[in-house]
Amino acid sequence: MNHELDNDQEEEHSGRSFRRDARARRVNTMEMWKRGTLDDRPIKERWSREFKKPKIKKIKDPSEKFDADDSVEGLVVEVHRRTCVVRLPNGDSVNATYRAAVVYELKEFPVVGDQVIIARAKNAEEDAPYSLLRVLPRKSALVRPGPKDKSRRELVLAANIDQVVVVSSVAEPPFNYGFADRFLLAANLCNLPLVMVLNKTDLIEEIPQNVKDFISIVDKFICVSCKSGKGLDELREVLKGKNSVLSGKSGVGKSSLVNALVPEAQLNVGEVRELDGKGRHTTTSSSLFDLPFGGRIIDTPGIRELGVVEMDGHDLARSFPGFFPGEFFTCKYNDCMHINEPGCDVLARVESGEIPKARYASYLRILDSDE
Missing domain, CATH: 1.10.40.50 (Probable gtpase engc; domain 3)
Structure with a gap:
């Protein structure tokens, strides 16, 4: 009896060894074929699953399910994961989902400021959700590099804009010379004028020399105070009739500035941390606001670092x-x-x-x- 068990165990062990050897041969055959040491003649070896030709899934054109007559052009005012808020010509705002085909065609996700084509599916009810079919060509964009693990792929912050407005402060938090330079470089590379807004001027008696050095090379410089209202009229004139991106590090008073320019915006306002003097993020996604005196502003989240785009x-x-x-x-x-x-x-x-x-x-x- 014991002898029979020993034979069964030997056969099972032999079977496992054979399977291991077979797997090794299959892998080795594939490696030899890759190196050119094996010709293309038919062989009895079966390659392992991971070496099979992958199936390429065809990305369907989303417009196939929609009638062209039912499509409408709109303006992207907010962007979220897989959805965006689009303002229609009549002033209504609707949610629209965007599919892989749209991102694949544009090579980029839709962003605030984009003009897009949206529609409901054929024979859909009036309350059915919209789908984003196409992003119209952009006349301009503010871009920055993506994360290093994404090979620094460019990320578009806003589209169809006329100027970049960078908000900084001298105190609480202190003026960041390097950050301002990076934004100036990004604006120059995108062929966009840069307006420097120095906020919280009620906290200082005199502008430091290093800030004055920066003033001399920007397209426009304005000192403002949301608390006293100083400089806000001048800023309104600069923004009037234009599409502007409002950017800056956390804590410089971007949200307070937007609330002063667009009272109905009612953005949350955060305080500067006492431990490190840095601001808290109060804006979590880009949003577009109509200015009551004409023009639009796109408020972007606080950006801690902005790399130099396409520049060695x-x-x-x-x-x-x-x-x-x-x-x-x-x-x-x-x-x-x-x-x-x-x-x-x-x-x-x-x-x-x-x-x-x-x-x-x-x-x-x-x-x-x-x-």
């Missing part, structure tokens, strides 16, 4: 704002990085005080972070 180190060295008078490259060597190269005009101007040291330090920080 040499491009940054040649186009950093404020480095060259008239924006003409004046260094001796075309590939000068302004670090320790001979004949560097930037280093000479930093040494003479013509270029502020804070601006040069900001350039080095951006250069190091993008390498």
Whole structure:
């Protein structure tokens, strides 16, 4: 009896060994074929499942299920996961879902400011949900790189805009020189003018020199105070009749500014943390608001970091704002990085005080972070 059991165990062990060897041969055969050491003649080996040709699922055109006559053009005013809020020509706002085909065609998700085509499915009831069929071409966009694990794929923050308005503060939280420079670079690369709004001016007696240095290179600069109302009329004139993106780090008073410009917005306002002097995020998604005096603003979430879009180190060295008078490259060597190269005009101007040291330090920080 024991002898028979031993034979059965040996046969079971032999079967397991055979299966292991067979799997190894299948994998080895595939590897040999990949390396070119095995020709394409038919063989009896069966490749393992993971080496089979994957099935490619065809993405269906969403317009197949919709009548063209029932479609309508609208404006995206909010974007959420798989849905967006679209304002119709009659002023009504509806929810619309967006499918994989739309994202695949655009190579990007719809964003606030997009003009889109939406429709209900054929023979659907009047209260049926809308679907987003197409995103119309954008005349402009503000973009920033995506996460590093996504190969720095660009992310669009807003579409069809006329200018970028960056809100900063000198105190609570302190002015962030590097962040302001990054936004100026992003605006320049997107061919958009930049308006600098210095908020909370009621907390300071005088504008620091490093902020004055930045004022000299932006397209427009306005000092405001939501508490006293200072500068708000001037800001309204700058925003009037234009589509503007409102951006800035958390805690600088973006939400308070929107509430002052659009009273019915009623955005939540957060305070600055006492421990680190940084602001709390009160805006969680981009939203579009109509200005009562004409124009629109897109309020974007507070952004802690903004990378430089599509720009390597040499491009940054040649186009950093404020480095060259008239924006003409004046260094001796075309590939000068302004670090320790001979004949560097930037280093000479930093040494003479013509270029502020804070601006040069900001350039080095951006250069190091993008390498």
